[in-house]
Amino acid sequence: MERKPKILVIGSLVMDQIVITKEIPQEGRRVFAEDFVKTPGGKGANQAVQAARLGADVTLIGKVGRDINGEELLQACQEEGVDTSKMLYDEDGASGCAVIILEKVPGERRRNRIFVISGSNMKIRPEEVEFLKEDISRYDMVMLQNEIPLEVNETAVRFACEKGVPVMLKPAPVIRRLPREFIRHLTYIAPNEQELRAMTGVIINRKRGIFNYEEAKVASAIMRSKGYANILTTLGESGALLDATDKTIYKKAAPNTEVVDPTAGSDSFLGAFCTRICMGDSRGQALTFANYAAAITISRMGVLSSLPTTEEVVKLLEANGRSYF
Numbered sequence: 001m002e003r004k005p006k007i008l009v010i011g012s013l014v015m016d017q018i019v020i021t022k023e024i025p026q027e028g029r030r031v032f033a034e035d036f037v038k039t040p041g042g043k044g045a046n047q048a049v050q051a052a053r054l055g056a057d058v059t060l061i062g063k064v065g066r067d068i069n070g071e072e073l074l075q076a077c078q079e080e081g082v083d084t085s086k087m088l089y090d091e092d093g094a095s096g097c098a099v100i101i102l103e104k105v106p107g108e109r110r111r112n113r114i115f116v117i118s119g120s121n122m123k124i125r126p127e128e129v130e131f132l133k134e135d136i137s138r139y140d141m142v143m144l145q146n147e148i149p150l151e152v153n154e155t156a157v158r159f160a161c162e163k164g165v166p167v168m169l170k171p172a173p174v175i176r177r178l179p180r181e182f183i184r185h186l187t188y189i190a191p192n193e194q195e196l197r198a199m200t201g202v203i204i205n206r207k208r209g210i211f212n213y214e215e216a217k218v219a220s221a222i223m224r225s226k227g228y229a230n231i232l233t234t235l236g237e238s239g240a241l242l243d244a245t246d247k248t249i250y251k252k253a254a255p256n257t258e259v260v261d262p263t264a265g266s267d268s269f270l271g272a273f274c275t276r277i278c279m280g281d282s283r284g285q286a287l288t289f290a291n292y293a294a295a296i297t298i299s300r301m302g303v304l305s306s307l308p309t310t311e312e313v314v315k316l317l318e319a320n321g322r323s324y325f
């Protein structure tokens with residue numbers, strides 16, 4: 001039997017409010033949107049739930065308000081078996097929420113635009129995670145994103161480094177100047193193309209759906225010169241490229257994926273990648289598994305509810321002629 005890895009996610013819990021529309025109104029105009037969905041999300045919660053659904057033993061640390069959104073966010077994570085016993089509370093502020101505009105133009109690729117109202121997520125203080133100094137050694141991997149204060153991430157990364165625990169950072173939203181010491185202690189950084197562009201200035205072009213490998217390598221080289229070790233770029237329908245310190249590995253996306261809602265696609269990818277790496281997969285295997293997990297997520301409407309189980313990912317791999325185990 002595979003080992004059940006222990007993953008610590010420190011990050012955001014956000015109540016997502018998705019407006020599904022065929023049209024974005026011009027200034028001073030209104031349009032009828034097609035639908036509205038309210039659903040728990042936030043990069044921290046999404047990554048935690050994805051890892052839990054794939055068999056990891058997950059602890060999520062974040063901060064929620066004492067409000068209905070906070071209650072629902074915690075409940076959604078707990079129902080998936082995520083340990084929220086170390087959760088922090090903002091006694092008088094609101095939980096984080098987001099407005100997501102999902103553009104559903106007939107015949108076009110679905111796009112989303114996200115406004116995050118941080119609320120309690122940005123109120124975590126570094127001293128509130130001091131207890132991790134020793135405790136962090138219990139975990140096989142730490143997953144971080146940029147939807148909580150940088151000082152909290154810095155504290156966690158320092159502790160993880162002291163205990164030799166690998167760290168994955170999703171640089172969303174992008175913080176342009178990160179301290180060199182922090183960068184040096186990250187095991188993986190996982191930008192998407194837009195984030196990589198904001199961090200390096202490099203645009204990765206595509207010709208007939210195939211991304212320009214040389215441009216991606218140039219971007220990775222710039223990242224390396226800034227001190228990053230393993231650069232994992234998620235390329236949407238083109239798959240994922242891991243430019244590691246010892247070698248470069250590229251894995252294609254799952255074929256024929258119909259994108260219904262791209263929200264949480266990269267969270268799903270990273271939750272899956274980290275879980276599979278901790279379970280002992282090779283990096284190539286973990287990339288393929290993560291590509292297929294993300295393909296399922298974006299083929300469904302919703303956020304937490306769209307994240308797949310191991311059985312679903314394996315089924316899709318097998319349907320595409322890939323035996324995984």
Ligand code: RIB
Pocket residue numbers: 012014015016040041042043046098114116147263264265267303
């Ligand atoms: O990555 C998707 C997530 O980003 C959404 O759930 C939203 O809350 C934002 O944090």
